Amino acid sequence: MAEVEDTLKRIQGINGVIGTIVVNAEGIPIKTTLDNSTTVQYAGLLHQLTMKARSTVRDIDPQNDLTFLRIRSKKHEIMVSTDKEYLLIVIQNPAE
């Protein structure tokens, strides 16, 4: 547990990182550094998007799988890493 928190703190400490969210496979946030409503919104929406992206990748090649998703928006960059059970979402402001 401490290790997880340490790692998340380390990510949070990198320049420009706005927030870090750990989400389970169903899109329910487990740990977050953001406020509740933002977390829920990010978790729900990005979970959906990631699942969609993952299914796309898998449809193209069933042996393949999505590992990392980076979304560059005008204001932020959202990075999502997935595995079977968890999602890690990191939101960064790259301009900072």
Next chain:
Amino acid sequence: MSSKRPKSKEARKSKGKDKSNETNPTPDGGALESVTSPPTGHPDYIFPLVLTSATQELFGCRADEDVTGENPYKLLKKEDIIKDMKTRASVSDFSPVKQLVLDYPEDELLLVFDRDFTYGQSFYLVLTVEAKENILKPSVEGDEEQMKEEEVEEEEMIIPKTPVSHPWISLGSEQEIEEESVTESRPRLRYKISPLLRHCGAPVCFSDRSALDEKEGFVECPSYQDKSFSIREMEKHTAIQASCDTKHSSTQTLWKYPKNMWTQYEPREFSPEEKEHHLRSEHLKNFITSVLIRFEISLQQNYITDVFCDDWTVLCEDDGMLAGKTETQLKEYQTFMDLHFSKEKTISHVHWHPTISGVIAVAMTERLSLEERIDNSTKLLLNPSYILFWNFTDPINPQLQLECPDDVLCFQFCPSDPNIIAGGCMNGQVVLWDISAHVERLQDTRSSSKNISNKLDKNNVTPVVRYCAVSGIENGHKAPITDIQWLPETFELSKLGIPVENPSRISVQLVTCAPDCSVLFWDLRPPRVVSHSLTDVKQKSEEKPLENPHGVPNTFKHLNLTWKPFIRVSLPKIGSSGEYSPLKFSLRDNTVDSPTGDKPPQNTDREEGCGFAQLRVPSAKQQKPLENISTKLYVGTEEGELVYTDWKMEKDNDSGRLLSTKPIHRFPLHDTLVNTVSRSPFFKDIILTVGSSSFAIWKEGVTNGPILMSAFSKKMLTVGHWSLSRPAVFFIGKEDGSIEVWDLLQNTHKPSQSQNISSAGITCIRTSSISSKQHLLAVSDCLGTLHILQIPWTLRRSSNSEKQIVRKYLEKEEERLEYFEKRQIKHEKEKKEMEAEQQRKKTEPVLPLKQEEELEAEALKKYEQFLALEKDILKNMGLLNEMEDSSDIHLRASAADFTVYNDDISTITSMKSRPIKGHLFQAANQKALLDIKGLWDMTGPIARLSCSQMLTDALDVYHREQVSLRTHICAAREISTQNDIYPAEECRV
């Protein structure tokens, strides 16, 4: 009689025949047969005969001798014939007719020679008397007649003769007729037939009868196909009519009536225990650690460079900046100078017309000292000064003159109505003008310059506009008004200085300041008439007909000479008695939207001259106070201070009087009077102040001092002005007539460019953007000349990020200020500590020596610790075996301590161990950035970390260059000794 005759003849004949037959049966038998055999074709009364020559001789009737053709008849005697028949018997030629001859009643039989064989034989015998007579006589007669007929015929050819009736000759036909005719031989029989009497008239009874009962009760005529009518069909006409069946159907839909429904969902969340559980799970740990590196790389990438940066646009911007450098100087565009009004006068203030472009207003003051002024007061009164309106289309004649009661030092256009101008006079009066009657003139000149010039040629008189109202002398400023500003139309001030909503959306209040230690707030609306007595009202009504002697619009009639400020803000000095004397001030631009969000009603239909008079000061209770409006203002004073104060009034607890609050801050910065306090048009909290020898940039809320402070200038600075188009640029006017352009992005220690405009000092600078391609700078000087300059491309075009960059720069400066302040505090603290230390030293002078030794021992200890750690690390990494270890130790025994600076990375890497040092030394040597320094402080974690990171490489290098390492170290020692950086003994090898 006639009927008897034939009968007798016949009978005779039959008799005759019978006779012959009976008499001459034998002789004539043969003959008869021979005679009878050809019985064809001869009448009954003739019997053809063949007579032998002997017979002919006996009877004397030889052919062609006795009887000829002309005389064929020979009468034979019955007896001779009978005799012959008896003598000769059967040989006689008359035997066939024996009977007939015997039956013949007369004695003579007629024999006729038939020469022509008409009846088949050469002779025929006539058997009857009548025929004998007929033949003998008619034949004669006939012959004769024939002869005659031939003759007659010959004659008839000539004469037609009518037939002559002959008497009927009976030939037996009458007998036949008699036989045929019916003659009643007896009376006729008579029969009578009648039905039975009982049947007559009896009733008839009919009854039904089956036709089938009897055999022929009916006749059946069955139909049958008549073959004669079976015609083959060749053509057929048919027609079809289609019609759809009528169908009835129905369906029922459900009625959906609107229903109020709601639903609410909430996100699923884990309970703290569940979260805990997840966080503890091994899987999550593995997951996080596995993705960590990936995230770190990406995050660092983003931080280091912007991958999505559009290089092309960036390039373009840079190019533009470079290309624009060809033209950087301010170019003279136009110069205005009026020989009569502005010559030998100082331009005190310049303003562009806010709506009509190309029109600029200029205020003039006499260039006189106080003494001169007093001396020439009468002259000055007679020659009023003017505010001139210039137009670009006419550089010679001003378009409009505003007459002033005294020299005007400052003026401003009303923000809600540009036809209203408020000015501050030298004598402390506030003046108001209304130029609404002359706007057309200003606008016209813009559109059609020719017409106007013609007009001017005709009348050649510039219209003079007299002021509408002047404030009361006794209530106004006691010193020249140095700055005047309108309050924006969004709010107004109550009597307590609290900003409240302005319902009319017309700017009605203005602020003035003068060095008489006060900032005054004025209201254009007539004061409430409570104080007015009846006589006053009467007086006013009496005055009215007399007014308007100079064609002055009576917009502010109600204010003239009685106008009083409604707030007087005094500026008591902080910490000492007395008051600040303001010269310039700056209000925060409170362009706050009204809380209701309504758009200001456009009172364009404001009635001429009476709009402001009709506006009433609303009672304070009705108005909503606006809380988000800053009531703070910066004031530049005569003493070169910048004072930050609040205009809100406070009630003094003791006396209950309204007092202005004490200023919040005061920054004594400039040595003499502050001539400009100006807010940046881009940053509402950035203020430029210009003193006589320097300028400064301030940030509202930063109390530590100016963000930027210029160096002292040799020439006096007279004015400063922000650029309207570039956040980083401002202009500074100087006493010697030059203008400095400062670009914060280029230099902050010196102006980016400096340009001489005029021979006299600059008094005022104003920028205006006529169009996007033409930005103008109006610069006025002490000699009454107004220069209009064109701002070059580089100074008017701001890059997209300029504002952001400037903001960052300002923030950085702010941080610097804070840092300095902190450092100052720290220094003071240190100083105190030092003093305390010194005090202690004085008391205990031995201790520091000990400490030194202790420090050394400590450092040595640390060094040993580090060596141990390093060894551990190397061992752990498997890079150090015993052999190397020994050699390493050997080398280390003679190792020196080095620190290598690498400026590029700007990190200090301190190395203790020999191989690492050698490696870094070499690397640094290559970059020629070498510095060697004895190092004791080896406890920094960074240094240690980098040690471990570089060990691998370093060891490799060590093995390869064990030999060259020594030379390197020697070289290092040489460098250090040569450069005298550190004593040679510290580089022990």
